[in-house]
Each structure stands twice: as C-alpha cells, then as structure tokens.
Amino acid sequence: MAYSEKVVDHFNNPRNMGSFKKEEDGVGTGIVGAPECGDVMKLQIKVQNDTIVDAKFKTFGCGSAIASSSLATEWLKGKTVEEAGKIKNTDIVQELNLPPVKIHCSVLAEDAIKAALADYKKKEDGKETVK
Amino acid sequence: MKFPIYLDNHSTTPMDPRVLESMLPYFTEKFGNSASRNHAFGWEAEEAVENARKQIARLIHADAKEIVFTSGATESDNLALKGVAEMYHEKGDHIITSSTEHRAVLDTAKALGAKRGVKVTYLPVDKFGMVNPEDVRNAITDKTILVSIMFANNEIGTINPIKEIGKIAKEKGILFHCDATQGVGKVPVDVQDMGIDLMSFTAHKIYGPKGVGALYVRKKNPRVRIAAQMDGGGHERGMRSGTLPVPLIVGFGKACELCEQEMAADGARLSVMRDRLHANITKALEDVYLNGHPTERLPHNLNISFAYVEGESLLMGCKEIALSSGSACTSATLEPSYVLRALGVGAELAHSSIRFGLGRFTLDEEVDYAGKRIIETVTKLREMSPLYEMAKEGIDLKSVQWAAH
Numbered sequence: 001m002a003y004s005e006k007v008v009d010h011f012n013n014p015r016n017m018g019s020f021k022k023e024e025d026g027v028g029t030g031i032v033g034a035p036e037c038g039d040v041m042k043l044q045i046k047v048q049n050d051t052i053v054d055a056k057f058k059t060f061g062c063g064s065a066i067a068s069s070s071l072a073t074e075w076l077k078g079k080t081v082e083e084a085g086k087i088k089n090t091d092i093v094q095e096l097n098l099p100p101v102k103i104h105c106s107v108l109a110e111d112a113i114k115a116a117l118a119d120y121k122k123k124e125d126g127k128e129t130v131k
Numbered sequence: 132m133k134f135p136i137y138l139d140n141h142s143t144t145p146m147d148p149r150v151l152e153s154m155l156p157y158f159t160e161k162f163g164n165s166a167s168r169n170h171a172f173g174w175e176a177e178e179a180v181e182n183a184r185k186q187i188a189r190l191i192h193a194d195a196k197e198i199v200f201t202s203g204a205t206e207s208d209n210l211a212l213k214g215v216a217e218m219y220h221e222k223g224d225h226i227i228t229s230s231t232e233h234r235a236v237l238d239t240a241k242a243l244g245a246k247r248g249v250k251v252t253y254l255p256v257d258k259f260g261m262v263n264p265e266d267v268r269n270a271i272t273d274k275t276i277l278v279s280i281m282f283a284n285n286e287i288g289t290i291n292p293i294k295e296i297g298k299i300a301k302e303k304g305i306l307f308h309c310d311a312t313q314g315v316g317k318v319p320v321d322v323q324d325m326g327i328d329l330m331s332f333t334a335h336k337i338y339g340p341k342g343v344g345a346l347y348v349r350k351k352n353p354r355v356r357i358a359a360q361m362d363g364g365g366h367e368r369g370m371r372s373g374t375l376p377v378p379l380i381v382g383f384g385k386a387c388e389l390c391e392q393e394m395a396a397d398g399a400r401l402s403v404m405r406d407r408l409h410a411n412i413t414k415a416l417e418d419v420y421l422n423g424h425p426t427e428r429l430p431h432n433l434n435i436s437f438a439y440v441e442g443e444s445l446l447m448g449c450k451e452i453a454l455s456s457g458s459a460c461t462s463a464t465l466e467p468s469y470v471l472r473a474l475g476v477g478a479e480l481a482h483s484s485i486r487f488g489l490g491r492f493t494l495d496e497e498v499d500y501a502g503k504r505i506i507e508t509v510t511k512l513r514e515m516s517p518l519y520e521m522a523k524e525g526i527d528l529k530s531v532q533w534a535a536h
Contacts, residue, residue, distance in 0.1 A: 003447070008447075011444070011447060011448075014515060017514070017515055019520065031517065032534060033533070033534070034533030034534060035478070035479035035482075035518060035528060035533065036477070036478035036479050036482075036533070037459075037478075038441055038458060038459050038460060038467065038478075038479075038482035039441065040517050040518055040533070041517070042517035042520075058515055058516060058517040058520060059515060059516070059517065060439060060440070060441055060515075060516040060517055060518045060519075061441050061444065061460075062441055062443040062444050062447070062458070062460040063443065063444050063447040065441075065444075066444060066515065101465070
C-alpha cells in the first residue's frame with residue numbers, strides 16, 4: 001500500500017515526539033489502544049490559562065498511527081481546551097489522506113486527544129476539591 | 132549496491148537468467164502443443180516437456196510419470212485435497228492437517244468441510260512451529276483418508292519431521308500429502324525416503340517462472356488415485372486437463388536441475404549470512420525474539436520479533452529493503468500472523484515480527500546493510516514507542532489494563 005506524502009513526512013519527521021512528566025502541573029495524559037491490537041498512543045498536553053501551550057506524543061503502531069498522533073500534537077498547540085475537544089477523526093483522515101483500512105488510526109488519535117483532555121480536567125477538578 | 136534490496140524470497144524469487152535462456156526458444160520457434168501427436172512441432176514440445184519432467188522428478192527422487200503439472204502450488208494443494216477427498220469418499224471422510232499450513236491447504240480443507248462434509252483435524256504445533264508426529268498418530272481414525280502436513284513453513288521456516296510423519300501414515304495405510312513449496316530446491320526432499328504420497332511445489336520459489344507448479348502423485352506402493360478437478364482433454368494422465376505451458380515447464384525443469392546442482396552450496400552460504408544477520412541484530416538490540424526453530428529451519432529464513440515496535444512501521448522505516456511482516460497492518464485480514472499465534476507468540480509480538488528471506492542472488496553486503504538499517508530503525512521507533520518507555524520505567528506491560536479496540 002502506498003502512503004500519502006503527508007503520512008511519510010510525519011513518519012520521517014515526527015512533530016513533538018517525546019514526553020512530559022505526568023505529574024507536572026497543567027499536564028494531561030491520554031494513553032489509548034492496546035499492544036495486542038498493534039497500536040498504542042500516548043498523547044500529552046500542557047495547559048496554561050486554559051490554552052494548550054505544548055503537546056507531545058509517543059506511538060507504537062503503523063506509519064498512519066504515528067502520523068495521526070504527530071498531526072494531532074501540531075493541531076493541539078495554541079487551541080483552548082474547549083477547541084481541542086472539537087477535533088474530529090475525519091479531519092485527520094482528510095488531512096493525511098488515509099485509506100479506509102487506516103481510519104481506525106485517526107479514531108485512536110481522536111480518542112487520545114479526548115483522554116488527554118479528560119485527564120487534564122480531572123487533575124484540575126482534583127485541585128479545586130483540595131482547596 | 133543496487134536499491135531496493137530484495138529480501139523477500141519466501142514470497143517469490145527472481146528468475147535465474149539460465150532458466151530464462153532455456154525457456155526462450157519455446158515461446159517462438161518451438162511453439163508446438165505438446166499434445167499434438169502428428170507433427171514435428173508437437174513432438175519437439177513433447178520432448179521438451181518430458182525432459183523437464185525428468186529434471187523435476189530427479190530433484191525429489193520420483194519417477195517422471197509421477198509429476199502432474201499445474202498452475203502452481205495453490206492448485207496442487209487444491210487438487211491433492213479435493214482429488215483425494217472425492218476419490219476416496221467411500222473409504223472415509225476425515226483429513227488431518229496442521230494449524231500453520233498455508234492458506235491454500237487450510238482454506239481448501241475448510242471448503243471441503245463446508246461443501247462435502249469432510250471432517251478436518253487441525254493439529255497444534257509446538258512453540259517452534261513443529262508438528263509432533265505422535266499427534267498425527269493419535270488423530271488418525273478409521274475414517275481418516277489423508278494427512279496433509281507442510282514440509283517447511285513459509286513464515287518461520289521451521290522444517291517438520293516429515294519422514295516420521297510419512298512412516299506413521301504408511302503404517303496406518305493413510306495417504307500423506309506434503310505441501311513442500313518452501314522446501315523443494317532449498318533442502319533435500321526425497322519422496323521415497325520420506326514416505327510422501329502426494330507433494331505440492333512450484334517453480335517461482337526456486338528461481339523459475341511464475342504460473343507453473345507440480346503435484347507429485349505416487350504411482351506404486353501405493354498407487355494413488357485422485358479425482359480430476361479440471362476436465363477436458365485428459366492431459367496429465369487424466370488428472371489435470373489443459374494444454375501444457377511448454378515454456379514455463381521447460382523453465383521449471385531447468386530451475387530444478389540448477390537446484391539439484393547448487394542447493395547444497397546455496398544453503399551453506401545463505402545460512403552463514405543469515406546467522407550473521409541474526410547475530411548482528413541480537414548484539415545491537417535487546418528484547419529481540421527469534422520465531423521458529425533455532426536449528427530445524429530453512430537455511431535462508433530468519434523471522435524475528437522486535438518488542439515495542441510495530442512491524443509495518445518498521446518496514447516503512449526501511450523502505451529500501453523488501454521484507455515482510457506478521458503485523459496485522461500488512462495483512463488483508465487485519466489480524467496478526469496466524470502462524471505466529473499458533474506458536475503461542477503473543478499478539479503484540481506477532482505485530483512486531485519481520486521475516487527475512489535470503490536467496491541465491493543475495494549478496495553479503497546487502498544482508499549487512501539490511502541488518503544495519505533494521506537496527507537503526509528499531510532504535511528510532513523505540514524512542515517513539517510508549518511501550519518501550521513504560522518498559523524502561525519498569526512497568527510490566529502485561530499488568531496494564533489496556534482498552535482493546
């Protein structure tokens with residue numbers, strides 16, 4: 001199967017690959033997928049004043065999975081938490097020109113974004129209860 | 132070094148130039164139909180076919196009359212299983228095979244089950260992918276008409292104890308079919324010594340042309356009969372009608388002759404290369420697992436799982452090398468390799484497997500380059516892998532509650 005140029009570009013030059021410390025203030029972490037299924041994505045956001053100032057990913061998976069998560073980190077940066085929640089897997093499919101068999105990679109990336117946002121919100125809520 | 136580098140010789144092999152040369156006259160000036168009995172064109176073609184039949188038979192220690200030409204190993208497997216099931220249906224309706232057979236055998240057995248009510252036993256394999264001959268013995272019933280076990284596996288290269296299985300089949304008076312597509316021309320195959328009654332193989336895996344294969348059908352002790360699956364002009368002793376593809380058959384014959392002369396040297400050279408590749412990889416990388424048998428394997432096969440790295444991304448990272456993976460992402464079914472799963476390899480490691488298939492034209496420098504690139508790419512992808520990160524942090528990946536999707 002031939003990959004689109006954009007997938008190849010993200011695969012060869014992944015954007016924002018790496019990790020934040022999970023316990024760091026303002027960091028939300030989402031880990032989705034399963035090794036048995038052949039893909040696991042870890043997506044992290046760093047939020048300041050309700051804006052995502054940085055994002056990082058690590059992915060075990062095929063080229064399309066790596067590209068989907070790399071693209072997601074690019075899109076997340078600069079968005080508010082609310083805006084980030086509106087990123088849809090279909091946007092990723094369109095941008096990367098993913099074939100039908102690879103749509104699940106984009107679904108996983110959307111799930112990872114949602115999981116990271118949920119983790120961030122949970123941490124923030126936790127703080128308020130402590131106060 | 133020329134790119135891309137071809138290391139997928141289990142899939143197919145390049146044709147040997149000497150094979151091509153032998154074929155060329157039969158496309159043009161010697162174009163006769165080998166079934167034309169009344170003129171020189173036919174006689175010339177028939178002579179060429181009979182010569183090829185001898186070359187092929189010699190490689191597997193058979194008689195030339197026992198070779199039935201087909202379009203390839205898939206057709207040979209179909210003809211063997213369906214032909215035997217139909218011919219011997221009054222004797223019984225039970226077939227024994229193994230879980231790691233090629234799809235051409237598995238799907239044919241399944242079709243026989245669905246359409247003809249044939250009962251099929253799928254024997255398990257051990258952790259190296261090997262069938263236990265005692266399992267074959269224990270599975271035999273008074274309704275068993277055929278045992279079909281592959282010579283060597285196409286993914287992991289494990290060679291089955293064919294001779295012992297043949298002996299058991301003979302003892303019990305049951306026909307033994309062997310899909311030897313990956314074994315013939317690579318390692319010695321002797322249908323007499325191994326007690327094989329029917330055997331499938333093909334030209335394009337042994338540096339011959341695509342589109343021609345053979346089914347060996349034993350003529351005596353016992354005389355095996357199969358019901359034709361292709362009716363027509365009664366070619367191939369009535370077992371497979373259809374005009375013979377003379378140029379392909381000539382090439383198949385030449386390919387077998389060359390294998391007979393060169394397979395010992397080829398095998399010795401390739402196993403050294405293969406072992407060096409394996410050693411280089413295990414020296415440079417941790418958490419690397421060999422799939423298949425450590426010694427009872429094809430000399431040109433290496434199958435390795437690289438933990439924490441998904442196979443398709445690994446292939447994508449070294450695109451200038453033609454390899455294959457057991458990852459779901461590279462299969463049509465979106466399931467990881469059923470062969471590796473049958474060995475008890477975890478799904479996550481099946482997704483991480485790469486098959487190297489060396490061949491007659493593989494160069495030392497190509498294998499060394501491939502090893503270097505694989506090591507680089509695995510290292511890079513592990514840096515990108517959340518699983519590798521977790522493992523490094525001392526988290527037991529098996530204890531994590533994953534959300535399967």
